[in-house]
Amino acid sequence: MFCSSCGKQVPANAAFCANCGGAQPGNASTRRLARPLVGRKVGGVCLGIANYLQVDPTLVRVITVLLALIPPFPAVLVYLIAWFVMPAEELYVAPPAANGAGYVPGAQSNTTNL
Numbered sequence: 228m229f230c231s232s233c234g235k236q237v238p239a240n241a242a243f244c245a246n247c248g249g250a251q252p253g254n255a256s257t258r259r260l261a262r263p264l265v266g267r268k269v270g271g272v273c274l275g276i277a278n279y280l281q282v283d284p285t286l287v288r289v290i291t292v293l294l295a296l297i298p299p300f301p302a303v304l305v306y307l308i309a310w311f312v313m314p315a316e317e318l319y320v321a322p323p324a325a326n327g328a329g330y331v332p333g334a335q336s337n338t339t340n341l
C-alpha cells in the first residue's frame with residue numbers, strides 16, 4: 228500500500244504515513260466512536276465501543292456490568308456520560324430512485340454496522 232499524500236510505501240494497516248504523517252484512508256483514523264442504531268441493548272454505548280475497538284460487543288457489555296457492580300468504579304455514571312457524549316450513528320437513507328422505488332429497508336445494511 229502506498230501513501231495517498233507522498234506516494235511512499237506504507238504498511239497495509241498503518242493509520243498514518245511514517246514519512247509524511249498523512250492519514251491513510253480506510254484505517255484507524257477514519258473510525259468513529261458512535262452509537263449504532265441497530266443491535267443496541269440500552270444506549271448503544273457498549274456496542275459503539277466494541278465496534279471502535281473491533282472486539283466482541285458481549286465482552287464490552289460484561290466488563291461494563293462487572294464494573295458497575297464494583298463500588299469504587301462509577302461505571303454507571305461513565306456510561307451515562309458516554310451515552311450523552313457519543314453521537315448516534317447516522318441512519319443512511321437512500322435518495323428516492325428515479326423510478327420512484329424509494330427507500331428499501333435493509334438494502335443499505337452495510338452502512339449500519341461499521
Ligand SMILES: [Zn+2]
Pocket residue numbers: 230231232233234235244245246247248249
Ligand atoms: Zn506519506
